[in-house]
Amino acid sequence: MIQYRFDETVIEVQERRDGAETEFRIRLLQAEPYAGRMKDIQRRFEDNEDYTDALFYVYPDHAYKIIVRDAHYADFLTALFKAKLILSLAWAEA
């Protein structure tokens, strides 16, 4: 299991397990520079040959729904971490 921490003045993150996937609901409270970074993450997952590793749905007001397959859960969180959208990542006991 992975635990993560984020800056609540910058981003809102909610996640919900659904079968073999996790649905993230993310909203950026500060567009700059985070919206561009989010776009880069989206491009990274969309430009590979796995079409359903992480599916991005973009809504107005910098809101996102991302459906992430279990096998790519850690990859997705790592991408958020590298983009400084989350502050820390740690393995924890389930």
Add this chain to the structure above:
Amino acid sequence: MEQQAYWAIGIFVIIYGLIISEKIHRTILAMLGGLAMVVFGIVEHDAALHHIDFNTLGLLIGMMIIVSVTADTGLFKYVAVWAAKKVKGEPVRILVALALITAFGSAFLDNVTTVLLMAPVTFSITKQLRVNPIPFLITQIIASNVGGTATLIGDPPNIMIGNEVEELTFMAFIYNLTPIAMLIMLAYIPLFVWMFRKQIRTTPELQADIMKLDMSELITDRKLLIKCLIVMGMTILGFFLHQALHLESSAVALTGAFVLLLLTGEHKMEQALTRVEWTTIFFFVGLFALVSGLVETGVIAQLAAKAIELTGGDLVATSMLILWLSAIASAFLDNIPFVATMIPMIQEMGQMSMDNLEPLWWSLALGACLGGNGSLIGASANLIVAGLAGKEGHPIRFLYYLKIGFPLMLLSVAMASVYIYIRYLM
């Protein structure tokens, strides 16, 4: 027949058998077969080169470049999501909308390219609606083969026929094949709805989620999109006017492709040229050389004579034979080598006793293109979609597809038979 002809038949049958078995890649086999015809002295080197239709190759390469650059703009995703929003996120109507977009796209782009562009957005929309993507993918396979029938550039058999027969221009294909392709799509749509409506139900909340999507985020590169739209528009206009301009369709496509690369810069050129499906291009090169062995040794002429003997030279019987034979063969075999063999055969018929070849060409085009819907191995687009679906955890079974595709293929060929008869043979 001379000894050379038997050698040519032997090489052809072995290569064809190996292509069907799918044990070795078809491009390697076609190239080796074509080279065997030259190496064993069945065809002179220059004659084999003469049989390679560079117009077909140029058209394919040109369109592949244009599409690969345009795909980077997000245009195709934008159109699909726009359509999904227009039908209020209702799954059955989205299924119809995506099938129609695929059919339209396939009329102007290669079928494989079209389904490759549609598949990711289909997975995305169906995941959001939490519905099974298989009905959407199957209807897109079928729509791509029907849409590809409509124009000279829509499907490789049409590209090959159009480039081999001077009178069959881009406009001639539109005038003769677009009406029947549209009628077939019109007949298919209620059947799609009837077949799949119970499998693709969703909730109002999930539909509402589609309606809220931010469209402005879907176009990833606006400047590039404008350049692509201008070049694509000019290229399609060029296809409409190619006869009046005294230009081959390949010259139009390649001009469009390299003007677009000029506008986008060198970095795009490297990427676009890498994305050209060179395996398909070399498959064509090998096939043209392979079939040249049969042409040069007189095998094709003898087959044409036998076909005329079988039908008594009657135009109606010959047209129907070509249409149904092409359809059934294309349902289970690769339609490209089949058409590559049939083209010289029909040309031979013209040199024998038949003077009106037009119904035969349209019969071949309709049979070869529509036949592709008959089974999962009937066309490259079918195999590509099945492969993608399997990889994403939604395998399309051969028999499941056959139960849907084969009856629909028979319906379309029956409609094509009536069309050919009424329009050209009555």
